[in-house]
Amino acid sequence: MKIILFGPPGVGKGTQAKLLLEEFHCPHISTGDLLREAVKNQTPLGVKARSFMDAGNLVPDDVVIGLIEEVLQSDQAKDSFILDGFPRTLPQAKALDALFERLDIKLDRVISLEVDPEEIIRRLDQRRLCKACGHIYPLDLLKGGDRCLHCGGELHQREDDKPATVRRRLDVYQQQTRPLIEYYRSTDRLATVNGMNEIGYVHKMILDLLYRDGTHV
Ligand code: AMP
Numbered sequence: 628m629k630i631i632l633f634g635p636p637g638v639g640k641g642t643q644a645k646l647l648l649e650e651f652h653c654p655h656i657s658t659g660d661l662l663r664e665a666v667k668n669q670t671p672l673g674v675k676a677r678s679f680m681d682a683g684n685l686v687p688d689d690v691v692i693g694l695i696e697e698v699l700q701s702d703q704a705k706d707s708f709i710l711d712g713f714p715r716t717l718p719q720a721k722a723l724d725a726l727f728e729r730l731d732i733k734l735d736r737v738i739s740l741e742v743d744p745e746e747i748i749r750r751l752d753q754r755r756l757c758k759a760c761g762h763i764y765p766l767d768l769l770k771g772g773d774r775c776l777h778c779g780g781e782l783h784q785r786e787d788d789k790p791a792t793v794r795r796r797l798d799v800y801q802q803q804t805r806p807l808i809e810y811y812r813s814t815d816r817l818a819t820v821n822g823m824n825e826i827g828y829v830h831k832m833i834l835d836l837l838y839r840d841g842t843h844v
Contacts, residue, residue: 628653628837629732631710633807634740635800636793637747637754638822639829642763643740644711646830653707656698658691658715660761683787683795685715685803692722699726715804720811736840737811738833740822744797751793755782 628651632640644655662680665673672694676686685691695713698704714720727734742750753766759780773782787796811817818840820832 628707628709629735630708630837631714631734631737631811632740633737633811634822635742635744635747635804636796637751637788638740638742639750639826640711640740642826643830643833644709646826647709647833650834651707653709654698654704655709655711656695656704656713657711658694658713659711661694661698662686662691680787681792683792683799685799688716688718688722691715692719695719695723696726699730699732714807715800717803717806717810720807734816736818736837737816738836739808739811739817739819740829741819742822746823747797748790748793751788752790754788755784757781758783 632644634640641657641659644657647653648655662673662676666677666680667673672690675690679686691713695710699708714723726732750765755764755766755769756762757764757775757778757780760775760778762775762777764776764782769776769782774780775782786792808817818836820829820836822829824832
């Protein structure tokens, strides 16, 4: 299974990717996660990316394309992967197609999750992450608690999930990322899923789609 999970920030790509992993055990490649790890470890890549991320802007294409080339050329992503948060611009999408051709990889599907912008702002404002295990929660699920329900770790809000930065991220999505829907539709690789539904139901719709396509193996 080789798929791209596509959509604006906060649409549920990361959550759906984790549910798919429980089923298919394939590599989950999230450029956001890779960049946050690089920032945390203060690598040259992280130092370069940080100011863009903090401002809610995209990290330059050459940086993220280089990162994805490295990961996709590794053995772990040879047979299957879930790409999450990449591509986000037309040059990234074209570079990815060129890389697929070079590595003889056939992409199965681009699954575009769709959610109303007001719901995205609400979800991101509510989103909390466990510092220890990375689990993601909506605030209301915690019922006033402030520790991870899985491992008891400390929870925090991502700096770029604060409302002012979220608005910038949504603008960037509209201007630079949303046009990719047409790019993938015109090459017959796009499927859309309504992300307004409950998490389990969205997961089921994605599975139905993959089984129907025959891309579940
Ligand atoms: P995410 O966790 O996917 O929302 O990504 C967090 C931040 O990382 C984004 O707001 C961007 O600053 C940066 N980022 C992640 N993926 C990309 C990408 N494909 N292109 C450019 N910047 C990215």
